[in-house]
Amino acid sequence: MKKQILVAFAILISTFSFAQKKELRTAEKAIKDNNFAEAKAALGSVSSMLSSLDTKLKDEYYYLNAKALFANGAGNNTDINKALESLDNIGDQNSPEVAELKQEMVNSFLTKGNEYYEKKDYESSSHSFEQAYRASTRDTLYLYYAASTAVSVQDYDRSLKLYKELKDLGFTGVETEFVATNKETGEEEAFQSASLRDLSIKAGTHISPKEKKTESKRAEIVKNIALIYVSNGENEKALEAMSDARKENPDDINLLLSEANIHYKMGNKDKFKSILEEATQKDPNNPELQYNLGVIAAESGDIESAKKYYNRSIELDPNYINAQINMAALILSEEEALIEEMNGLGSSAADDKRYDELREERKVLYQNAIPYLESALEIESDNLQAAKTLMNIYSVTGDDAKFKALKAKVETLESGN
Numbered sequence: 001m002k003k004q005i006l007v008a009f010a011i012l013i014s015t016f017s018f019a020q021k022k023e024l025r026t027a028e029k030a031i032k033d034n035n036f037a038e039a040k041a042a043l044g045s046v047s048s049m050l051s052s053l054d055t056k057l058k059d060e061y062y063y064l065n066a067k068a069l070f071a072n073g074a075g076n077n078t079d080i081n082k083a084l085e086s087l088d089n090i091g092d093q094n095s096p097e098v099a100e101l102k103q104e105m106v107n108s109f110l111t112k113g114n115e116y117y118e119k120k121d122y123e124s125s126s127h128s129f130e131q132a133y134r135a136s137t138r139d140t141l142y143l144y145y146a147a148s149t150a151v152s153v154q155d156y157d158r159s160l161k162l163y164k165e166l167k168d169l170g171f172t173g174v175e176t177e178f179v180a181t182n183k184e185t186g187e188e189e190a191f192q193s194a195s196l197r198d199l200s201i202k203a204g205t206h207i208s209p210k211e212k213k214t215e216s217k218r219a220e221i222v223k224n225i226a227l228i229y230v231s232n233g234e235n236e237k238a239l240e241a242m243s244d245a246r247k248e249n250p251d252d253i254n255l256l257l258s259e260a261n262i263h264y265k266m267g268n269k270d271k272f273k274s275i276l277e278e279a280t281q282k283d284p285n286n287p288e289l290q291y292n293l294g295v296i297a298a299e300s301g302d303i304e305s306a307k308k309y310y311n312r313s314i315e316l317d318p319n320y321i322n323a324q325i326n327m328a329a330l331i332l333s334e335e336e337a338l339i340e341e342m343n344g345l346g347s348s349a350a351d352d353k354r355y356d357e358l359r360e361e362r363k364v365l366y367q368n369a370i371p372y373l374e375s376a377l378e379i380e381s382d383n384l385q386a387a388k389t390l391m392n393i394y395s396v397t398g399d400d401a402k403f404k405a406l407k408a409k410v411e412t413l414e415s416g417n
Helices: 002-032 036-047 055-073 077-088 096-118 122-135 141-152 156-169 194-203 218-231 235-248 253-265 269-282 287-299 303-316 321-332 335-343 349-379 384-397 400-415
Strands: 176-182 188-191 206-213
Touching: 002 036, 002 055, 036 055, 055 077, 055 096, 077 096, 077 122, 096 122, 096 141, 122 141, 141 156, 141 218, 156 218, 176 194, 188 194, 194 206, 218 235, 218 253, 235 253, 253 269, 253 287, 269 287, 287 303, 287 321, 303 321, 321 349, 321 384, 335 349, 349 384, 384 400
Parallel strands: none
Antiparallel strands: 176 188, 176 206
């Protein structure tokens, strides 16, 4: 009796195995016919009995399941991610079929990623680049592209996750470039490979072959991790990440400014000032640095320091329009206190005298701001905000000719002509 039961059980297993193989053949044929819905239905019948399959049949199931879900690149994001998971479950990752499918997927994801990027659909682009990396984890550059494009759509939580993954992988992005100088233009050009460059050398179109290493992206990655923490209001984590970033690139001025700003927000005024001083010492002739120091000083209420930094920025680069405009704005911001006091005065003789004094102080403010606004318009003649502000000042100071000229200019700018 026991023997009969064992034989019956063996027959049952054999029947299951035959049914599963049949469903796999059905799925395989459906995939060849691009009938992916039918293929997924057939594979669904097998999935519930996976534990009874031998290793070879399991690998075949996972391979066909990945192909059906990928659907020659037409699968949605959910199916694509499931396809990648299915590929990872294959025991023999080195089989030619698996390698071919992975390369097909990578090519599809990269094509889509680039197309989305050109259309400025950075969210879709980012997901496509990440999928390219998941299909080929040796190509960590694709993960870097995914993180960078996620930042473009301010998907900071996702970009932070990807950047941290890159950091943990030890990604640097350093690559070897094969370059040679074009004889005709005298400019250095990069080639995709050493062999292509050497062909140009032999053809006589290029000279001076050499190899160069691209800059490491490591500092950028740890810096972006810190800045994302800042944007999320996680100041302590930001400072910790900033510390890592500074170790990677101790001379990065923007890192210094970002760290200084975090300390200011946290109320660490002494640390804030010391970092600003360090930044100035590192690069005293950098107009952008001086401008940024001016912005930070203005935000902290240190008006005199802000003016000093803005003027230094303009001295280093007279065409630095943001410094010109911010300097004018800083001067005009002092008008508010004057107006408030003027409005609070009474009608006594003393009040009238004080009113006249304040009115003269207000005119002095306008006169001090005019040169910066005029310079801004010389640098950028279509700057509507600068033109409107200057027009209003001319109106108050009684410079009718300049007021009329600027009024016409503002009307032209607003009309778009």
